[in-house]
Amino acid sequence: MMRRSVSDGGSSGGWGEEEGKGWEVRPGGLLVQKRGEDGGGDAAAAAPPPLAPPELRVRVLYGSAKYEVAVSSVATFGELKKLLMEKTGLQPADQRLTYKGKERGNTEYLDICGVKNRSKIVLVEDPTSLERRYIEMRRNARIQNVHRAISDISLEVDKLADQVTTIEKSISKGNKVAEVQITTLIELLMIQAVKLDSVPSEGETSLQKNLQAKRVQKCVETLDMLKISNARLKSVVVTTKWETFDPPTTAQWEFFD
CATH class of the missing domain: 3.10.20.90 (Phosphatidylinositol 3-kinase Catalytic Subunit; Chain A, domain 1)
Incomplete structure (x- = not known):
């Protein structure tokens, strides 16, 4: 839209001359046809095509x-x-x-x-924008580090949970396992719990952290119950020695010619 200033008194040519031919300049510099005196429509003459700004x-x-x-x-x-x-x-x-x-x-x-x-x-x-972006970058980096730490702990918990499942199946079949296996698993799970406590978290990362903490707690509780069940089972002694059978002794050897 073209903008032009118009003098109060007009001039003998230019915009002032156009106004005398049935055109008027609206506020903002827009050139339009004058309305009829009765307000019933535009003047009969066709408006010139608007000029596109360069x-x-x-x-x-x-x-x-x-x-x-x-x-x-x-x-x-x-x-x-x-x-x-x-x-x-x-x-x-x-x-x-x-x-x-x-x-x-x-x-x-x-x-x-x-x-x-x-x-x-x-x-x-803008300098304030740079500062905001720097703070946002640091925050994103911190969140990524938290995600990575929780992910590493989750992988370790997966491995320990599989061992818990293996021991649970063995005991359910009546096979006694060495108690040291159970206590060692509990200790390893508690190490992961300590790692989780040391991970700072907020928002979504806090939910992931709590989820892994509940998994660790469930595994430990399962092992505590398995320790009781395992103590009630009798140990099965397995030997690798084969039993030998001596042939019957005879007082007299038979001779064959």
């Missing part, structure tokens, strides 16, 4: 990167920021645009500020 190709410097952006000459710096978001990934609120050594506001127009084709505009990230 397009500019401005060069934007962002650190060591350079971008060339096509933008309307009557666009605002705020609209330019939206176009730059697609190229830089920076939100408009995190962008600071400087032209001719002065930071430009979102509502300032490019043409009014003197921006022309191939003009250079400098883009920098």
Whole structure:
């Protein structure tokens, strides 16, 4: 949309002359036909086709990167920021645009500020945005470390839980197992419980941590019950020696000719 200023008294030519031919300039500089005196419709004459504002190709410097952006000459710096978001990934609120050594506001127009084709505009990230992004990066790194620690503990608990299941099946079949196997498993599970306690967590990671803690507790409780059941079973002595059978002795050997 074109914007032009109109003097109070008009002139003998230009916009003032057009107004005398049935045209008027609305607020904001828009040229339209005058309404009929009775308000019943537009004037009979056809309006001239609107002129499209020229397009500019401005060069934007962002650190060591350079971008060339096509933008309307009557666009605002705020609209330019939206176009730059697609190229830089920076939100408009995190962008600071400087032209001719002065930071430009979102509502300032490019043409009014003197921006022309191939003009250079400098883009920098807002300092508060940098700080927020740094804090967010540290937070994400901390969460990833927590996920990794809980995942490692989960794998160890999986292995120990499989051993608990094996012992449980053996005892359920009446086979006594060495008590040291049960006590050792309990100790290993408690080590994983201590590791879980030392892992800082919040939100989703806290839920994962609690889930693994419950698994460890369940395994320990199962082993405590198996220890009681195992104590009631009799030990089965298994020998690797084969029993030998001596042939019957005879007082007299038979001789065969």
